[in-house]
Amino acid sequence: MIEENEPTGIGAPVRRREDLRFITGKGQYTDDITQPNQLYAVFCRSPYARATLNSIHTTDAANVEGVVAIFTGAEMVADGIGDLPCGWLVKSKDGSDMLSAPHPPLAASSVNYVGEPFAIVLAESIGEAKQGAESVVADFTEHNPVAELATAAQSEQIYEGIENNLAYEWALGDAEATRTAFAQAAHITTLELTNNRLIPNAIEPRACVGVYEAASGDYTLYTTSQNPHLERLILAAFVNVAPEHKLRVVAPDVGGGFGSKICIYAEEAAVIWAAGKVTRPIKWLAERSESFLADTHGRDHITTAELALDDMGRFTGLRVKTTANLGAYLSTFGSAVPTYLYGTLLAGQYKTPNIYVEVQGVYTNTAPVDAYRGAGRPEATYVVERIVEQAARELGKEPADLRRMNMIQPDEFPYETPVALVYDTGNYEASLDKALELADYAGFEARRAAATEQGKRRGIGFACYIEACGLAPSKLAIELGAGVGLYESGEIRMNPTGSVSVFTGSHSHGQGHETTFAQVVSETLGIPYDDVDLIHGDTGRLEFGLGTYGSRSIAVGGSALVVAAGKIIEKGKIIAGHMMQASADQVDFENGQFILQDSNQSMSIQEVAFASYVPADYPEDLEPGLTAKAFYDPKNFTYPAGTHIAEVEVDIDTGVTTLVNFVAVDDFGHIINPMVVDGQVHGGVAQGVGQAMLEQGIYDEFGQLQTGSCMDYCMPRADDLPDFTVDTTVTPCTHNPLGVKGCGEAGAIGSPAAIMNAVTNAVGSKDISMPATPEKVWRAIRGE
Amino acid sequence: MKVTLTVNGTNREVDVAPNTLLVDVLRVHLGLTGTHVGCDTSQCGACTVHLDGRAVKSCSVLALQAEGAEVTTIEGIGATDDLHPMQAAFRECHALQCGFCTPGMIMQGIDLVAHNDNLDNASIREGLEGNICRCTGYHNIVRAIQSVADGRAS
Numbered sequence A: 001m002i003e004e005n006e007p008t009g010i011g012a013p014v015r016r017r018e019d020l021r022f023i024t025g026k027g028q029y030t031d032d033i034t035q036p037n038q039l040y041a042v043f044c045r046s047p048y049a050r051a052t053l054n055s056i057h058t059t060d061a062a063n064v065e066g067v068v069a070i071f072t073g074a075e076m077v078a079d080g081i082g083d084l085p086c087g088w089l090v091k092s093k094d095g096s097d098m099l100s101a102p103h104p105p106l107a108a109s110s111v112n113y114v115g116e117p118f119a120i121v122l123a124e125s126i127g128e129a130k131q132g133a134e135s136v137v138a139d140f141t142e143h144n145p146v147a148e149l150a151t152a153a154q155s156e157q158i159y160e161g162i163e164n165n166l167a168y169e170w171a172l173g174d175a176e177a178t179r180t181a182f183a184q185a186a187h188i189t190t191l192e193l194t195n196n197r198l199i200p201n202a203i204e205p206r207a208c209v210g211v212y213e214a215a216s217g218d219y220t221l222y223t224t225s226q227n228p229h230l231e232r233l234i235l236a237a238f239v240n241v242a243p244e245h246k247l248r249v250v251a252p253d254v255g256g257g258f259g260s261k262i263c264i265y266a267e268e269a270a271v272i273w274a275a276g277k278v279t280r281p282i283k284w285l286a287e288r289s290e291s292f293l294a295d296t297h298g299r300d301h302i303t304t305a306e307l308a309l310d311d312m313g314r315f316t317g318l319r320v321k322t323t324a325n326l327g328a329y330l331s332t333f334g335s336a337v338p339t340y341l342y343g344t345l346l347a348g349q350y351k352t353p354n355i356y357v358e359v360q361g362v363y364t365n366t367a368p369v370d371a372y373r374g375a376g377r378p379e380a381t382y383v384v385e386r387i388v389e390q391a392a393r394e395l396g397k398e399p400a401d402l403r404r405m406n407m408i409q410p411d412e413f414p415y416e417t418p419v420a421l422v423y424d425t426g427n428y429e430a431s432l433d434k435a436l437e438l439a440d441y442a443g444f445e446a447r448r449a450a451a452t453e454q455g456k457r458r459g460i461g462f463a464c465y466i467e468a469c470g471l472a473p474s475k476l477a478i479e480l481g482a483g484v485g486l487y488e489s490g491e492i493r494m495n496p497t498g499s500v501s502v503f504t505g506s507h508s509h510g511q512g513h514e515t516t517f518a519q520v521v522s523e524t525l526g527i528p529y530d531d532v533d534l535i536h537g538d539t540g541r542l543e544f545g546l547g548t549y550g551s552r553s554i555a556v557g558g559s560a561l562v563v564a565a566g567k568i569i570e571k572g573k574i575i576a577g578h579m580m581q582a583s584a585d586q587v588d589f590e591n592g593q594f595i596l597q598d599s600n601q602s603m604s605i606q607e608v609a610f611a612s613y614v615p616a617d618y619p620e621d622l623e624p625g626l627t628a629k630a631f632y633d634p635k636n637f638t639y640p641a642g643t644h645i646a647e648v649e650v651d652i653d654t655g656v657t658t659l660v661n662f663v664a665v666d667d668f669g670h671i672i673n674p675m676v677v678d679g680q681v682h683g684g685v686a687q688g689v690g691q692a693m694l695e696q697g698i699y700d701e702f703g704q705l706q707t708g709s710c711m712d713y714c715m716p717r718a719d720d721l722p723d724f725t726v727d728t729t730v731t732p733c734t735h736n737p738l739g740v741k742g743c744g745e746a747g748a749i750g751s752p753a754a755i756m757n758a759v760t761n762a763v764g765s766k767d768i769s770m771p772a773t774p775e776k777v778w779r780a781i782r783g784e
Numbered sequence B: 001m002k003v004t005l006t007v008n009g010t011n012r013e014v015d016v017a018p019n020t021l022l023v024d025v026l027r028v029h030l031g032l033t034g035t036h037v038g039c040d041t042s043q044c045g046a047c048t049v050h051l052d053g054r055a056v057k058s059c060s061v062l063a064l065q066a067e068g069a070e071v072t073t074i075e076g077i078g079a080t081d082d083l084h085p086m087q088a089a090f091r092e093c094h095a096l097q098c099g100f101c102t103p104g105m106i107m108q109g110i111d112l113v114a115h116n117d118n119l120d121n122a123s124i125r126e127g128l129e130g131n132i133c134r135c136t137g138y139h140n141i142v143r144a145i146q147s148v149a150d151g152r153a154s
Helices: A019-023 A073-078 A126-135 A175-183 A228-237 A266-278 A288-294 A377-395 A399-406 A428-438 A441-453 A474-479 A513-525 A553-579 A605-613 A674-694 A746-763 A774-781 B022-029 B085-092 B102-115 B121-127 B139-149
Strands: A039-045 A051-057 A067-072 A117-123 A137-142 A166-173 A187-198 A207-213 A218-223 A247-250 A282-285 A298-309 A315-327 A355-363 A456-466 A488-494 A500-504 A532-535 A587-590 A593-596 A602-604 A627-632 A641-651 A657-667 A725-729 B002-007 B010-015 B048-051 B054-057 B070-072
Touching: A019 B085, A019 B102, A039 A126, A039 A266, A039 A288, A051 A117, A067 A073, A067 A126, A067 A266, A117 A126, A117 A266, A166 A175, A175 A298, A175 A315, A175 A355, A187 A377, A187 A674, A207 A266, A218 A228, A218 A266, A228 A247, A228 A266, A266 A282, A298 A377, A315 A377, A377 A399, A377 A456, A377 A746, A399 A428, A399 A456, A428 A441, A428 A456, A428 A641, A428 A657, A428 A725, A441 A456, A441 A641, A456 A746, A488 A553, A488 A605, A500 A513, A500 A553, A513 A532, A513 A553, A553 A587, A553 A593, A553 A605, A553 A627, A593 A605, A602 A605, A641 A746, A657 A674, A657 A746, A674 A725, A674 A746, A674 B139, A746 A774, B002 B022, B022 B048, B048 B102, B054 B102, B085 B102, B085 B139, B102 B121, B102 B139, B121 B139
Parallel strands: A039 A282, A218 A247, A315 A355, A500 A532, A657 A725, B002 B070
Antiparallel strands: A039 A117, A051 A137, A067 A117, A166 A355, A187 A298, A207 A218, A207 A282, A298 A315, A456 A641, A488 A500, A488 A627, A587 A593, A593 A602, A641 A657, B002 B010, B048 B054, B048 B070
16 A cells, blocks of 8 residues: 555656565465465476487386376377467578478477476476386487587587578678778788676576366466466467466566566476376476476577778777677577667667678577577677777777767657667666766776775776667568567556556566556546556456567556547546536546536536446437557657666685776666666666676587586576665657556676676786686686 | 464464475465565575574575474565554555565564664675565665665655
8 A cells, every 4th residue: 555645657766566475475386386285286397408208108107106107298299289389580681481390289299408307297296296207117229419619500400301400590781881891991900709608597496387277278378487478378389288268378477587487488388288198287387497408598699700990080880790699599588689679789889881781590409598698688788898898909099989970860760770660769878877977977087096006907998889679560570571560569448436447468477566556647647646457467357468578568568558548538538528418528637537627517427437337317329438549559669778787796716896986877767666677677687687796508429408507507696786876767658558668688688798898908808708707717817 | 293383463374395495384384474585695685584583585494494493584574554664664665666675675674673782784795695586676675775774764
């Protein structure tokens, strides 16, 4: 409940209403849902990175006490269960379609990464299911795995018909014009970069509960998903587990996603299918070690980048060649992340007139790679901001000045980049200036000198990033290969007593929509905040939805609610006009009141809602009720941008690098709840610090994951991080009704480049790769 | 085997296998699902509860070890209309996002404040080494715990 006189409208830092259940232990996450008579599932997973699956013997397992059933891939195929599809068809530069490796939910004839599931064991208890899984005997013939990204295209061919293990060779930009720019350049800077493989690790492991009602034929899948409608669509249309109208997907409280819970996973398909086979509910919960093996991973690029400059220091060309690891299969959006979400962002904040990028998407015998916070945009920012910084150092220019002279200016919007985007608005120097001030850039040399006196090295680095959020519009996305539209749905139901039930296709798994979306509707309709409730995450209650990823929720889902609210107001004017003996166009709406022009008459929206449900004095031919739906399809992406500045101190003796200060100044357009936005930036920056300094998913030459637990894969702890300084600048988005841009990923997009620019500044070597571990830094200091 | 313990002030007796973990007694046998399991190597701290007044990771305690002990979980420290100061501070400071690590963070935060004088930013951060949050970057968690330590929370 809101305190009396507490501001709740757009822009107010309303304390989150969802917190009350989370801080009292009353959240309902998937593993908290228990069905009567439920079975427990455990998956048998491949111990090999690449092998032929000759046979599976289940007799011993079936005899384990408590084991109820064991299913294999062959049985799923026999039952007509289809492959897990990739949702984005990328075309190669020669116009050919990408080559998809077949991806059955349970491997039937071959396994292609360690951890790939090939059987599901169901038992009365989790212990019995584990014992059953250990008793399943599979006969494999091992093959040499392709574990190394750099040599994957020259390695043994993994899949028949997919030569050089290449899913696609994608390109964007004008190759010829870029070649000319380089031929005429006064200076060329070249960088070899790797973008390290990351493992998302939402703290809630993936889980699902499948339920089948034999009497009705209805399936219900409770699952850890960022997009339950997309899950239902794919499970119904491609995997064929049930007709769409017979499948309900519920994503209850979800403990973080970061992209890893977008994907439609094998375990979900197998559990809901098996629930139908045994007609008993089935629960599956990943152990963390399974999450490491079988959740989608992120990033994993090797890139050569070249920047051409004229004799004034103006950028004249950027040429980028990237090899992107797709893992063993094309995951749900795995094909789009290193192409359309990466190459299109290579203009950054700059007026570089000629850009050409080529991306080779390669298969390896590793876990599938898909979206992880930022998804393509951190990789693009890392390329642009590392090479711009390096160019400044080579030319002896002040890095801020070199950036400034190349930035797109506020009067140059809308600005069409050479890589297919049209930026609608921005003021890049404003965020750069504010960040320089907050970081006390002017005082850095004194701090550096003080550190040097103590035998340490200080470095400072920045990243002026741009991102594209709220992927849109649908028509363009579908033309470029998307399998679905990228709109969002919203519905507002005015209840007869004047309260409001709001439904959104966006999904909240930490973002705080129950609070922020209620703020938007409360202000738009002039209804008290406490009278507005948000419902999300259940295909049984919502019309449709595309879910939450790509920082799209407020820009697309929030806008849908504003459009729906507009329809409520329009209908309300007809009703109020009638009741005040006037026409609708004589009625204005303001702060929850329908006001008759040139009079002292008005009606509240609550009175109008009541009248709509008890239509005594009511317009003829008008339907009763006051509800409205909207599908909002954005006209363009939104383009959040900003400057992040990192300052590090390096211990020369140990190589230990400490992040001593981090400043983020972001332009997210209008802000609904600044408290929530600051929190999103903090979390994103922490994940960016993880990428730059701590985290790396490592497979050995045999394709075995060497970083398969929280003891081996180093996520940031509290004492790895400083307090963050975050602030904003505002240029409202020009094409959505809230003027918002989205804030979920910015922290993870700008920070890795800023930190690595600081580390390389401190050490004086450009050749340190992420994560900047003490060993790497120690060796770099010694010129190794 | 029968295990008798006090959970959130109530005497409970459960009949469990000898290898049963305390976290499973809480979640499965007693239905106290506010305590979460986030990893399998005792790193994440989502399962942190109080055992005889000290924070422990309930995934690393056998139910048998809790025989005769007092266990307090997130459900036992406050209610929606009567929040513990640490709960109130977490909400006030926006110290949670997805909420999954939160019960463990709150239980660890209470332990830190109860057993340390003069907590500052660095010592709070050090005291949270055993609890992983992937959403907040810890910034606001540290602020929340500091505010309770300073006696500023309501």
